[in-house]
Amino acid sequence: MNSPLRRAATVLAGALLGLTGITVATSPASAHDTGINGVARCDTATGTRIVTWTLTNDWPANATVGELATTPTAVEGLQNGTVIPAKSGGKDGELVVTQQVTGDAAKEATVSFKSRWSDDGYENEVKKGSVKFTDPCVKDEAPCVTADKASFHHTFGVKEDGSTATVTLDDGITLCEGEPVTLVSYFAPKPQFSVPQYKFDSDTGTITNEKRSVDLSVDVPKCNTQVDLFFGGEDDIIGEITEGGKRYGDTKLGSGNGSGSRSKGPQGWFNGGSKGCQTPAVEPLSQCDGTVAINLSNDGLTDKYPIEFTVKAGEFTKMVTVTKGKGETVVVPAGSGSITVSAPDMKDVFYNWTPPADCELPSVVVENDCKTVTVTVQNPEGVQPATARVTYGDTVKDVTVAAGKTEKITFKRGMETYASIEFPDLDVEPIKATLGEVDCDNGGGAGGGGGGDSDEPDEPGLPVTGPVAGSIAGVAALLLIAGGVFFFIARRRKVTFTA
Structure with missing residues (x-):
């Protein structure tokens, strides 16, 4: 049993087992590996560097990325825990990711990491890849247009x-x-x-x-x-x-x-726009002499636009240009008739002369003797011609008196004791003038309008003016009463005047 041959076989078998153990222990160290490679290009449309990183795995099990570091920017799709696919079909597994670097400040891009395999927990040393930037990356400007x-x-x-x-x-x-x-x-x-x-x-x-x-x-x-x-x-x-x-x-x-x-x-x-930039204004004023003063003005928003006014009355026509802030006056002659004032962007203004309230009125003096009655009408300066209608008995006579002139009308003396005077064109009451008493049996004497009960002959030619005649008569009555009172006092008392 312990023959030399048996001992030799045992030693050989042990040697083989030892060699096999060594091979199993060392073979993973040479087979588990990852690689990294980077390629950069310039995107001229944006002026940005695009770095494409390719990570490889030569072992038929997935590898997990750890201890990741990148410069100068993060890498899209790559972080700790990212899986690098396993080798398959004789081809290394690949993970392709990209990194964007804008501008020319950075001179290179780097990626470093460790890998750990899922099947046996093997972890290799740090792998590092880098790409140098040698040429500038400039955006291509689109051609400009005129x-x-x-x-x-x-x-x-x-x-x-x-x-x-x-x-x-x-x-x-x-x-x-x-x-x-x-x-x-x-x-x-x-x-x-x-x-x-x-x-x-x-x-x-x-x-x-x-x-x-x-x-x-x-x-x-x-x-x-x-x-x-x-x-x-x-x-x-x-x-x-x-x-x-x-x-x-x-x-x-x-x-x-x-x-x-x-x-x-x-x-x-x-x-x-809703209104004109110029503002025309018209103010007509009747004058005592029958004329009409047409006051024209321009109160516009701009001084660039004058206003052309046209004033018409019968055969009278006048055009006037008025600038901003200014005024013009057009005098329409007396007796011209109805007046029309027109201007652009203004409704026509129509006007007729009306007697002003403050005009001086004509005065009347009535004189009479045994044969005639004479009525004298005097018209003041600065007024329009006045038409007087004088009635004595059954006789009516009209006379037109120009401004500043005097006209006389005579009648044959009859039995009537007064004459009436009217002014149809003036807003005044008719005048009723009493004739003065005349002693025609003793040769006669001139008599003045107004009359009275005195034994003395009337003073000739007292003027009577329009509706003021009644006031004059009232004042005369008061003076007559006052004179009677003083006469009575004088009869009862002796008055001595001392020089």
């Missing part, structure tokens, strides 16, 4: 308190140079397009590749206005739009042609 090839879109609106607009460069467009755009408002003579127009307010902005949208805002006048949104800057603003002068034309945004058609949106212009 102003005539750029495209935009806009908004535009007008309210009572102002106008606003927003103009935006379309996406994907790169401008070779900035594009100015302006919003401007005007005074206008009418709510429809008309001239002349005068600038009221403006706002200008410039669209660039960095500032791709601008907001504009202007005030509008509280009267007729025009508002325009156009491609152009402050130097392109038209301060005064006149007949035959410059226009914005198809530079206005939203136009069907020209540079304004480059922007899509509503029409970039407005005409409107």
